[in-house]
Amino acid sequence: MKITVVGAGNVGATCADVLAYREVANEIVLVDIKEGLAEGKALDIWQKAPIDLYDSRTIGSTNDYSKSAKSDVVVITSGLPRKPGMSRDDLIGTNAGIVKTVTENVVKHSPNAIIIVVSNPLDVMTYQAHLTSNFPRTRVIGMAGILDTARYRAFLAEALNISPKDIQAMLLGGHGDTMVPLPRYTTVAGIPVTELIDKEKLNMIIERTKVGGGELVKLMGTSAWYAPGSAAAQMVEAIVKDQRRILPVCMQLDGEYGIKNCYLGVPAVLGKNGVERVLELDLNTEEKALLETSRKHVTEVMEVLEKLGK
Numbered sequence: 001m002k003i004t005v006v007g008a009g010n011v012g013a014t015c016a017d018v019l020a021y022r023e024v025a026n027e028i029v030l031v032d033i034k035e036g037l038a039e040g041k042a043l044d045i046w047q048k049a050p051i052d053l054y055d056s057r058t059i060g061s062t063n064d065y066s067k068s069a070k071s072d073v074v075v076i077t078s079g080l081p082r083k084p085g086m087s088r089d090d091l092i093g094t095n096a097g098i099v100k101t102v103t104e105n106v107v108k109h110s111p112n113a114i115i116i117v118v119s120n121p122l123d124v125m126t127y128q129a130h131l132t133s134n135f136p137r138t139r140v141i142g143m144a145g146i147l148d149t150a151r152y153r154a155f156l157a158e159a160l161n162i163s164p165k166d167i168q169a170m171l172l173g174g175h176g177d178t179m180v181p182l183p184r185y186t187t188v189a190g191i192p193v194t195e196l197i198d199k200e201k202l203n204m205i206i207e208r209t210k211v212g213g214g215e216l217v218k219l220m221g222t223s224a225w226y227a228p229g230s231a232a233a234q235m236v237e238a239i240v241k242d243q244r245r246i247l248p249v250c251m252q253l254d255g256e257y258g259i260k261n262c263y264l265g266v267p268a269v270l271g272k273n274g275v276e277r278v279l280e281l282d283l284n285t286e287e288k289a290l291l292e293t294s295r296k297h298v299t300e301v302m303e304v305l306e307k308l309g310k
Contacts, residue, residue, distance in 0.1 A: 001025035001240050004068035004110070006102050007077035008032035008060065010222075011118055013041045014229025015075055015236075020045050020056040024237045029068045030060045032078075038062060071110040073236050076129065078102050079119035081223040091120050096305055099125045103132040114239055114274040117142045117250075118232050120223070122175040123263045123298045124305050126250050130263075137252040138275040144175030145248020145265040146231040151212040152181060155205045160196060162188065169193075170281070171248055172257075173264055173294030176213070180290040181206045185281065238270040245270050246279065256280055262295050262302070 003025045005012045009032070016028050028045075032038040042060030049055070061067040068074070079095035099119050106113060115133060117140070119125040126142035133140055149169045157164035166189040173180035183202055186193040193202065208215070216224040238245040249268050253259040256266060256278050269276040283291065 002027045002029070002068075002071045003236055003240070004029040004031060004071040004074045004106075004113075005077065006031045006068075006074065006106070007079070007119075008034070008038040008041050009077065009081070010225030011229045011232070012075070012077035013045075014225050015077065015118075015232045016042070016058060017045050018230050018233035019236060020049070020058050021052055021054055022233070022237060023054045023056050024233070024240050025056060025072070028056055028058045029071065030058065031063065031065060031068055032060075033063050035062050065105040065109045068106075069109040071106075071113050073116065073239055074106045074110055074113045075116045075118060075232050075236060076102050076106075076125075077118045077229075077232070079125070081120075084217055084221060092124060092301065092304055093308055095119050095121075095125060096128050096308060099128045100132050103129045107133050107135075114139045115141070116232055116235050118228060120175075121301060123250055123265075124301045127252070127263045127302055128305060130252060136274075137254065138273060140251070141235070141268075141275060142175070142250030142263065142265075143228070143232045143235055144179075144250045145171050145267075146234055147228050148175065148179055148209060148212070148265075149248060150227055150231060152186075152205065152209040155208055156186070156188075156193065156197070159201060159205060160188065167193075170267055172266060172281075172283075172287075173291055174298045175250065175265065177210050178290075178294040178297045179210055179265070180287060180294055181209060182281070182287065184284075184287075235270060239272060239274060242272040243270070244276060249275065251275055251278075253278075257283070257291060259291075259295055262299055264291075264295060264298060 008030045030038040039060030042058040045058040117126045130140040153167040169186040267279040
């Protein structure tokens with residue numbers, strides 16, 4: 001198996017490191033436009049293989065996609081990170097051009113790959129990659145829901161003073177302020193979370209989750225990388241190992257939840273073909289309204305991309 005991660009910045013390097021440590025593939029290629037960056041980080045990851053005891057070989061390349069040829073999965077992390085005061089949508093013009101160029105190279109060298117998009121604004125960059133690649137919607141997916149649910153579960157574990165391992169949760173919708181947390185589908189060792197925490201505290205956690213990325217930008221002056229990189233790696237592992245895990249992913253909807261031609265996060269079965277199946281949850285009136293709000297926001301940003309002619 002061969003995996004390529006495009007973008008050797010913080011998120012991409014973290015993703016490659018996690019994949020190597022877990023021995024998800026024989027070969028992991030890092031590609032970046034900055035001279036020597038991908039080569040250096042790939043070499044650094046390879047040099048700790050004797051310490052952490054893994055065999056996955058990491059290779060770096062400065063803008064040479066021939067080294068990525070015949071990749072099974074390609075993760076796109078390229079693009080500018082957020083700075084304080086910026087929304088994800090502020091990045092659309094610059095990052096759309098970057099994602100388009102990267103996707104063209106992916107299609108040229110790895111026409112059978114499954115593409116995972118991490119670049120922001122996530123939902124619309126997934127749309128850009130899908131437009132450019134013309135791959136089936138099941139093979140162009142975005143990483144957002146896994147990160148969002150991880151933040152949600154981490155905050156819950158902290159509030160309940162328990163292990164995050166026992167918390168299961170699901171989110172729908174766009175990545176960011178209009179995400180749709182689903183407390184009804186949140187459990188702690190099988191126990192509904194609503195039986196363990198009061199509504200006011202749960203709502204505070206949900207609101208913190210919605211702005212989880214912004215909180216980190218304010219603290220560090222740039223976007224997060226450990227959790228996003230690990231989240232992307234989890235998606236890759238589910239695909240490469242054909243685990244058929246149920247994970248929230250961003251993809252083009254084609255009638256699911258009554259929505260067409262919009263890129264939103266939904267629970268899906270991930271396996272060797274990418275998205276094997278979309279799961280449709282039985283939403284109540286309030287949840288449907290929140291999902292519609294999220295759909296409207298993502299559609300508006302998609303229209304901005306279309307006007308840019310990217």
